[in-house]
Amino acid sequence: MLSQTAAKAAFLANRPLPFHFTPLYHLLQRPVQALAPSTDSIAIPPHWSSTFLSNESLSKVRTFLNADKSFTTEFTPRAGVEGPKAHSHGGFLATILDETMGSACWYNGLPVLAANLMVRYRKSVPLDGEYIATAKIDRLETRRAMVSAKIMRGETVYCEATGVFVRVPIELLQQQPDMARMVEIVTSLKAGRSMHDLIEMDKQNRRSWAPPEIEKSRAAEASDSWQELATRGQKLVGDFLVLAGDIVGGWVKGR
Secondary structure, eight states, X not given: OOOHHHHHHHHHTTOOOOGGGSHHHHHHTSOOXXXXXXXXXXXXXXXXXXXXXXXXXXXXXXXXXXXXXXXXXXXXXXXXXXXXXXXXXXXXXXXXXXXXXXXXXXXXXXXXXEEEEEEEEOSOOBTTOOEEEEEXXXXXXXXXXXXXXXXXXXXXXXXXXXXXXXXXXXXXXXXXXXXXXXXXXXXXXXXXXXHHHHHHHHHHHHHHXXXXXXXXXXXXXXXXXXXXXXXXXHHHHHHHHHHHHHHHHHHHHHO
């Protein structure tokens, strides 16, 4: 490493300093705290995601809404998202950042669509490692949300991103069938329900839901039960008519 005396001499001689003596180098070397989910973070149910990120053959993903309103995606990239040898494709990393930034808006009651996304790739991301992407809303305007995000592992920052997300009228999204779940979440949050309430309601709905084959079996059983009940009813009516005929016949003979 260049000594302080040599650095001073280089400066006086109007020569450029080596990179490790520049202010930018020392700025980049400052430790950055990993924004991992805390005990107050709310785990988002995996089936709420309709994107390819829910495909575990590509990446193992878990998402969280944090107490400070930021949003975190924990992910492990698999071989299916390989770009450079044994490393994650840049497009996959951009998608992770995009989804995390959008979720930071949606899960805080702001329906948005991405209008602009700028990604800075600082380090290659090896496959099969565990990484954390965290996003937060930096500023809200009437029609736009300014959001930032980063991908980290420990104190190492691999990617950073900033994005502009345009707020979309909920009435427009209600016309899109594939947006039904997110529209329900946003409208429920605006109505005053908490994420804990929504997750509990989802659990109850899933407990009462059954796969199609089970529903078909239940329907068949119900059909069998109704058929049995109808048969018993017909027999009962027949027996009653026979009994009534005997009574009427006896009464006529008695006269």
